[in-house]
Amino acid sequence: MNPINWKITAQEGKARTGVLQTRRSTIETPVFMPVGTQGTVKGVRYEFLEDEMDARIILGNTYHLWLRPGVEVIRSLGGLHKFSTWNRSLLTDSGGFQVFSLSDLRKLSEEGVEFKSHLDGTKMFLSPEISMEIQAALGAEIVMVFDECPKGDATLEETKKSLDMTVRWAQRSKDKFNELQASGMDTGNPMQSAKWKMQNEENLKSEICNLESLSGKQSLFGIIQGAGHLNLRRESLEKTVEIGFDGYAIGGLSVGEKKSVMYEVLDFIAHQMPENAPRYLMGVGTPEDLVEAVFHGVDMFDCVMPTRNGRTGSAFVSTGRVNIRNAKFAKQSEPLDSECPCSVCKRYSRAYLRHLYQANEMLAAMLISHHNLAFFLDTMRKVRQSIKFGEFAKFRNNFRSNLKENEKNIDGE
RNA sequence: GCAAGGGUGGUCGAGCGGUUAAUGGCAUCGGGCUGUAAACCCGACGGAGUAACAUCCUACAUAGGUUCAAAUCCUAUCCCUUGCA
Secondary structure (H helix, E strand, O other), X not given: OEOOEEEEEEEEOOEEEEEXXXXXXXXXXXXXXXXXXXXXOOOOOHHHHHHHOOOOEEEEEHHHHHHOOOHHHHHHOOOHHHXXXXXXXXXXXXXXXXHHHOHHHEEEXXXXXXXXXXXXXXXXXXXXXXXXXXXXXXXXOEEEOOOOOOOOOOOHHHHHHHHHHHHHXXXXXXXXXXXXXXXXOOOOXXXXXXXXXXXXXXXXXXXXXXXXXXXXXXXXXXXXXXXOOHHHHHHHHHHHHHHOOOEEEEOOOOOOOOHHHHHHHHHHHHHHOOOOOOEEEOOOOOHHHHHHHHHOOOOEEEEOHHHHHHHOOEEEEOOEEEEOOOHHHOOOOOOOOOOOOOHHHHHOOHHHHHHHHHOXXXXXXXXXXXXXXXXXXXXXXXXXXXXXXXXXXXXXXXXXXXXXXXXXXXXXX
């Protein structure tokens, strides 16, 4: 039995829409997963993510939760789901990205990575094995292997070296992962509880979801690296698939390389990834990036942009971006995006949001983050719909021409 | 009225004879943010002028003065704060 179930329901070109079933939620793909690094999607309550936006899966981060509040705290409170009250699916990143983003604070070796905690400078050691242990304690539905993410413009030699280690780390991750699953260290399995069975009555034997075919365990995804070097991407793919995972991710994009490199890699690698497993593009991206990646056959995404940009005054809208700080919005009574169905756009004007932002009110960050997430999730909903009806090409054209229109007008006025 | 301390660019506030429109904070304006060390970071911020420089103006309450040189020293005037009457 598998820990997850993955089924394509419609295809158009390389783009596919499908259903990913985990032990906790049914996830329609392509899907955008909001990032909740420290056990919270910054500035946005779970109530909104569940009820209004209907997000089915969010991220958590091994490194951050390991440092604070610590594995023991989370384990003793029953895992990240119980601790945070997020009962739908979770994907935890392995800390691999922090090897890249905290590069000033770490020392790398074959065994693993020594970090100086960004909180207080304490020396911490993270390895594939430790990452797997932490992720078992967190109890996510999808666990990521511990990888090394080289810089976007890494040379062939650097990338090759890094990639070889990532492959070895992937094998070690899988070995440890299996051991932990066998010994029941995962905190997240809900499938024995009567309450869960009642809630999922419909899905238990459903044609698409069929929960009874699930093992109740965590799933593990491998990560393809290789920076901008196509031959290395290919090599990484082959070696990762050889080890064998429940899903496959493309890592190491949008980490400083040129945009054209990202698209080149996507175009080259995405469709070569196993057809019958979900394909996850890590850390990407802008709405237009998502649509392009779907076009190349990607199924899953996560990105901090909706929340980070939301906090820093930048809203994503169907015509491009709105920088709410701009003086030209001071008297605009229209919402961020008049086509957006979210509760922020239904109620609040650009003028009011700008006022809140300028006045340093935390609600500004919350409302714009909320809108951005709603916009991302709604965009993915439209993407899925259009693939289902064979209209994705049309959708993609319209989407892109709306953005181009904006380049002429600047900020959708 | 007397005494003491003050009046600096949108604002608060440094500077107290010698590059330079004059440190810094705030405000304002603009840009950035892609598996979150980010409610953050970067830039502009007297006026005119230039694609950008250059180059002109106008500036440290007001008016005089001393000096090669003044926001900085002197005199007068106006205003503010505090204390005493």
